[in-house]
Amino acid sequence: MEFCKLISVLDQLLEAGIPGYDCAVFYRHEPVFRRFGGYSDRETAAPMRSDLLYYIYSATKVVTVTGALQLVEQGKLALEDCLEDYLPEYRDMRVAAPKGLVPARSPIRIRDLFCMTAGLSYDLKSPSLLAAREKTGGRCPTREMMRALAEEPLLFHPGTRYYYGLCHDVLAAVIEVISGQRFGQYLEEHIFRPCGMEQTGFHCVAGQDARFCTEYIYTPSDGSIGRMRKLYNPYVFGPEYESGGAGLITGVDDYCRFQEALISGKLISPEMVRKMQQPHLTKLERTGFELAQLGPFSYGLGVCVTEPGCGLPPQFGWGGRAGALTMMDTDNQISMFYVQHVLDGGSPKTERLRYEIKRAVYEGLGIPWKRS
Numbered sequence: 252m253e254f255c256k257l258i259s260v261l262d263q264l265l266e267a268g269i270p271g272y273d274c275a276v277f278y279r280h281e282p283v284f285r286r287f288g289g290y291s292d293r294e295t296a297a298p299m300r301s302d303l304l305y306y307i308y309s310a311t312k313v314v315t316v317t318g319a320l321q322l323v324e325q326g327k328l329a330l331e332d333c334l335e336d337y338l339p340e341y342r343d344m345r346v347a348a349p350k351g352l353v354p355a356r357s358p359i360r361i362r363d364l365f366c367m368t369a370g371l372s373y374d375l376k377s378p379s380l381l382a383a384r385e386k387t388g389g390r391c392p393t394r395e396m397m398r399a400l401a402e403e404p405l406l407f408h409p410g411t412r413y414y415y416g417l418c419h420d421v422l423a424a425v426i427e428v429i430s431g432q433r434f435g436q437y438l439e440e441h442i443f444r445p446c447g448m449e450q451t452g453f454h455c456v457a458g459q460d461a462r463f464c465t466e467y468i469y470t471p472s473d474g475s476i477g478r479m480r481k482l483y484n485p486y487v488f489g490p491e492y493e494s495g496g497a498g499l500i501t502g503v504d505d506y507c508r509f510q511e512a513l514i515s516g517k518l519i520s521p522e523m524v525r526k527m528q529q530p531h532l533t534k535l536e537r538t539g540f541e542l543a544q545l546g547p548f549s550y551g552l553g554v555c556v557t558e559p560g561c562g563l564p565p566q567f568g569w570g571g572r573a574g575a576l577t578m579m580d581t582d583n584q585i586s587m588f589y590v591q592h593v594l595d596g597g598s599p600k601t602e603r604l605r606y607e608i609k610r611a612v613y614e615g616l617g618i619p620w621k622r623s
Contacts, residue, residue, distance in 0.1 A: 254284050254615035260607050264591075265289045267601045268476050269574070270467055271299040273503045274589040276612055277511055284615065287503075292465040294478055301503065303464040304450060305590050306484050308497040308571035312419045314509060315495035316365055316553030318438055319422050320519045320527060327429050330362040334369075337425045340401040346370065347404040359409045361425070364418040365552040366531050370405030371416035375485060377403050384488055391489025393434050397424035413532055413539040413550060423495025434493040446512045448505040453493040455500060462502075466573065468594040476593055497572065503588055506577070510586040514579050524581060527552045528567040530559070545606075562622045564613060572596075578609050587612050 257274070264272055271289030275282065287299040322328040328337075335342040341359055345352040355370070363369035374380075383399035384391050397420060406414055423434040430437045435453045443451050455463070466479040486497035512518050519527070530549035532540060542548040547561030554567045566585075568577040574591035589608050596602050613620045 252278075252283055252615055252617065254611070256614045257284065257608065257611035258286065260604055260611050261286060261288060264601055264604050267598060267604060268474075269591050269593060269597055269601055270476065271464070272589065272591045273299060273301065273303070274608065275503050275507050275587070276615070277507060277586045278616055279584045280511060280515065282507075284612075292478075293467075294465075297465075299464075302462060304459055304462050304500055304502050305464050305575065305592050306466070306482075306497075306571075306573055307499050307501055307506065307575040307590065308484070308486065308573055310506070310569055310571040310575040310577050311495065311497050311499040312553050313513075313569050313577060314438065314442060314499060315419045315423055315426075316527070317509075317513060317518055318426055318442055319361075319365070320523050320552065321441055322426065322429055324519055324523055328361060328425070330360070330365065332361045334359040334361060334364065334421070334425070337428045338397065338401065338421070340398050344370075344401070344409075345404045346408055347406060352404050355405060356408045357410055359405075361422075362531070363409050364422045364425070366536070366550060367413050367415055367418050368410050368532070368536055369416065369418050369421070370407045370409050370411075370414065371400070371418055371421065372403070372406055372414070373416045374403075375488075379403050380488065387489065387491075389489050391492040393420070393491070393493050393495075394424050394427050396488055396492060397421050411535065413536045415541075417496060419496040419553065420494055423493060426495075434495060442509065442518060443505075445517070446505075446508045448501070448508055451499060451501040451505045451509075453487075453498045453500065454490065459500070464592040466592045466594065469597045471595075474598055476597065479594070503590055506588050506590075507586065510577065510579055510588060514581045514584065514586055521581070528554060528556045528565065528581070530556055563620065564618065566609065574605065576605055576608065578612070583616075583618055585612065585616065585618075 270293040273287040276284035291297045344355040359369045379399040379402040486494045528551050547558040556567045557563045566580045570576045576589040578587045610620045
């Protein structure tokens with residue numbers, strides 16, 4: 252195995268302004284590549300280390316849907332169930348229309364939460380959420396916040412289009428109702444502990460703050476990448492909020508343990524993993540899926556997937572707002588995790604390079620990226 256191309260891509264990310272990165276690749280369930288470079292804190296010239304922690308933002312979603320699929324396998328949840336069966340406040344939803352609010356033509360189904368077709372927005376400052384924050388004294392328990400979200404009108408009728416919203420945060424509340432546990436407790440018992448993920452959770456614990464990689468933010472207007480004044484996750488409404496969509500703190504080693512357990516069938520069955528990575532959007536729904544504009548991609552159960560027969564390897568995964576990138580391939584037994592800590596990713600060049608990592612992984616393993 253020769254990872255010259257992958258090393259080149261990672262070096263180019265540093266040259267393009269990314270302060271630092273960490274990247275790991277597993278093949279046939281063995282580690283075959285690990286490289287970190289640049290700075291964990293550019294201003295103090297602190298080098299990147301393998302034990303650093305990060306907000307992985309939307310890479311959290313892959314963990315959340317895995318937890319929910321465990322409940323599907325146990326017969327406690329079904330994709331065609333109505334959301335209102337678990338969260339009654341989502342009964343009789345309204346949809347925003349040009350002439351005012353109209354009744355939703357169909358209920359939100361659990362499938363809609365997995366597939367981002369529920370009609371929910373990603374407005375973190377909607378009136379209902381702000382009111383719930385005040386009502387809970389800033390504590391913002393997950394179940395209470397998602398109860399409040401039901402007061403907001405839907406953007407469209409459920410099951411009619413894809414739109415990236417707070418669906419997986421609502422799915423976390425469903426897990427709480429079914430399990431009788433807080434979302435974080437459920438993940439600790441059913442995912443983190445079985446995988447040996449000792450550094451993963453929703454809130455920083457004693458001793459972890461010194462290991463956090465400094466967070467930066469990209470500003471499109473001038474192309475700069477500036478240091479954040481403090482570590483901050485805008486998707487965490489309060490100290491008791493556990494965001495199924497963007498809340499997890501983890502390190503590269505821990506997330507790799509999760510990915511390896513997932514593709515090995517240790518968290519959900521291989522049959523369920525296959526179902527997870529099948530395209531689930533209808534042709535109509537896929538028109539709203541942004542990544543479809545970049546290639547033969549669709550959305551499965553909470554993950555981006557390649558379209559069958561497109562010639563690309565059958566990979567699946569997702570990313571995060573600060574630049575985390577996860578990729579798995581059960582057919583070729585590959586898992587890759589890349590992380591940086593730059594909100595909004597970086598320039599168009601760095602974003603292009605970040606997605607070149609996937610192709611470079613296959614090249615390094617000697618596996619064709621594109622089949623004729």
